[in-house]
Amino acid sequence: MLRHLDIRDMLLIDRLELAFQPGLNVLTGETGAGKSILLDCLGFVLGWRGRADLVRSGASQGEVTAVFDLPPGHPARTVLDEAGFPVSDELIIRRVNGGDGRKTGWINDRRASGEVLRLLSETLVELHGQHDDRGLLNPRGHRLLLDAFAALDPGPARAAWAARREARAALEAAEAVLAAAKSEEEFLRHAVAELDKLDPQPGEEGELDTRRRAMQGAERIREDVARALQALGAEGAEGAMLDALRWLDGAAERAEGRLEAPSTALQRALIELGEAVSGVEGALQAMDFDPGELETTEERLFALRALARKHDVLADELAGLADELRARLGRIDAGEGQLTRLAAEVAAADADYDAAAAALTAQRAAAAKRLDAAMAAELAPLKMERAVFETRLAEADPGPEGRDAVVFTVATNPGAPAGPLDRIASGGELSRFLLALKVCLARGNDALVLIFDEIDRGVGGATADAVGRRLAQLADGAQVLVVTHSPQVAALGNNHFRVAKSVTAGMTTSHVAALDKAERTEEIARMLAGEEITPAAKAAARALLAPRG
Template identity: 55%
Template sequence: MLTALSIRDVVLIEALDLEFGAGLDVLTGETGAGKSILLDALGLALGGRGETGLVRHGATQAVVTATFDSPTGPLAALLDDNGVEVEPGEPLLVRRIVKADGGSRGFVNNQPAGAALLREMAPMLVEIHGQHDDRGLLNPRGHRALLDAFGRVDPGDTAKAWATYRAAETRLAAAQAEIETAARDREWLEHAVGELTALAAEPGEEETLADKRRGMQRAEKIADELAAIDDYLEGSNGGLSQLRQAARVLERIAEDHPALGEALAAIDRAVIEASAAEEQLADARRALAFDPRALEEDEARLFELRGMARKHRVQPDDLAALTEELRTRLERLEAGEDGIALLETAVAAARADYDAAADTLTQRRHAAAERLDAAVAGELAPLKLDAARFRTVVATVDAGSWSSHGKDRVEFEIATNPGAPFAPLAKIASGGELSRFILALKVALAEEGGAATMIFDEIDRGVGGAVASAIGERLARLAEHTQLLVVTHSPQVAARGAEHLLIAKSHDGTVTRTGVRVLGEAERREEIARMLSGATVTDEARAQAERLLETA
């Protein structure tokens, strides 16, 4: 619900702060007083075009702030999806600023918000109905939801059946596409699976083979060096043999001089170290021994793995997984017809479930349409629309337009004269008739929700007497369920208001301003008397105003 509206420097309004309550708020004033400025200002806050012409002459910017009750339901979800934080229970502040030199900015609870978000929020906050309005009830895209709300028709089962049906169709299409692709590649697939299976690659095998190959290649390279070392150490002329011979000679003469004994000890130590080296060389030779044939086989296997990986554009370690993937594709291809048949059966079953749910939904909509037509018809005669007829069209759309909402197109149609064909609601020529049709429909739909605030702009234009009274009575009835702001020229409507706001211009000799004030009981009676009698308020008009207020 709209609780407050603050306007600064919009057209003729310099500064204006208004508060609104629940029920029916009426706005009156002489022609040209600026009633439309209030609606323009509210429309600006809710994402309307930020035209520089809205900025009051001499001001640098126009600012409009609209305050609403704390958002709930879809509106709260929309704000959350757009990253706008609103504390639970706190009011919602929507502000729009338009610069005199061009450009505008929007804010929701002091957080920046684009005009697109404001426009998306607008229908959840306010419905504006006027003689030239092309939104709300005039937009057929919203008629189905309105009918469902009126008839308490829940499309939930149809939505679930639709989701299941679409998922089954998606699985079938994917399987058909895969089989079609696989069938084109059958020969290649069979060959690839055959050669990959024969290769039998294992994860990590390439690295293992590469390590072995490097080891054997190194052993091959140092084999000659090891043989040369053997020649130096072993044999009759090897170093170790020469040391032993030298030791035997020194043993015979070591006692002749201390130095000879020390030399013998050193040679003995050298013999021991050389023998140890000889043993270590033997160990190394055994460890580095390689079979040229084994090296050749490992190299061939390694090259085969790498070649196959390049062929299939994968890493060697991924060849095993690729083998299983291609084998699975081949198996699905070979068993494809059976799988497709099962998926087709699933699609047919899901389609049957959707058809049943959608047909039930359609039947409930037809029943709701009959009740809505009767409810609207009961409102037409008092609104001087006796000859008019209203009907709710529930038509089946093409299969390509089916959805989670069912198979129906819903549109409100009217015929304004006897014998005239039915036409969409928006095609009515008379603005007054259109406004009254909207009122009749809104009264019929009154208990079924919608925006928390509705605005009717001069819905009573061109009517008076009993018709104006009927309009006032229906607006009051409608205001029992939602907040109503009504711009009116009708005293019968004005008398029904729970609160009466007067819009008037003032002049100080140089500047013209538009102001709004809440009327007390005496002021209200005087304003309704003015509406009854015109420029000169008579006692008779005051008495009639009193009677209207008493009977409202």
């Protein structure tokens, strides 16, 4: 509920404080007195996009403060919580319009963006008038209004749509992968055959390189080692030393012991020489290799390195590359089967969505008939019993909310073609259609403050009385603000405010005053009679204000 509105230096208002009450609040006044200014100011504090020149002439800035009561469960609490603002039973919104055009807003004394204010406004206030193109007259919102009227739950259709979208996305992705894979199938098969033929093993390149280096090194030094062995062997140093030892042994008896030490040393040298010969023979034996083995080793090493360069990988990565390419070939071979499975899943998801959408269509068709009947019942008291309201359903592009397009149409006279609300109905008729539609759609929703801007324009007498009664019905248990020129509507208000304009020292100012019982009589008499209030007008005003059965 809007409890308080404080306006300072906005348009024609210098300072204004208004306290609103539950029920039907009516605002009256002569044309041009500034009634629409109040709505402009309320729209400003709620972040609505409107006129830019709001600051009162001569003022440095304008300011509007609105105070709302938020009962438990009010939708505004969710908006506040998601935006990171503290939530309480009282909501204070303040917005300042600087003389330079800059606008700054606060929610409970914390800075707030215009976007947050607009999100909040959608849960706080709903404005209706003859040029209401944001709400009831906008065909894009008619399906949502019908769903709200019938309390329909599009949840199953949304879930089926999401599953359908996921299934189609999976199929499209698989088709793209398969198409891309097939474009390189010939290359893959050739590469895998080449890798399988070579059969590279991890670590093989290092082993082959070490073996090749060893064989190349042996080839270069083997001849020298063989010569060294020949020089050390029986035909070389070993044979000469044995001959020398035999000669010394033969001469030892005649040398009186002088040859014993040399003979012993020579024997030790022969032992060392034998070990050297054995070592050289072992080394030479180790250097023995088949020249064909070196050629084979080099061929395989070079083949590994060439294939690695071809695929731009390390030689040790060739085995893993072969596994990866084989896997890609496997996906191609298995791709057709996967596509068949995914296509079946898409068909099943389509069927589920079709069933959910069809159920939603059937529910909407039944709800449309109920809404049409409810509208007929509401239009009769508004003196439009000959008019026909029809909720039309047509097939639309599929979506998460089903595949129905919903349009509210009217025919104002029997036999006349039906058409959209805003194109068929006249100003007064349109007002009554909107009022009847709001009465039907607003049942059970008292969270919003409903504002009607001269929605009773162009009607009078019994029709105006019926409009007033419908507005009072909407205000039962809720809060409704009505800007009106109709005395019949004004008389049904629970609270009455008069908007007037005065000129002081060349400055025009609008004022708003809450009226007591006597003042209400005077105001309604003015609305009945015009500038000169007659006794008959006062009597008529008292009759309108009298309690009704």
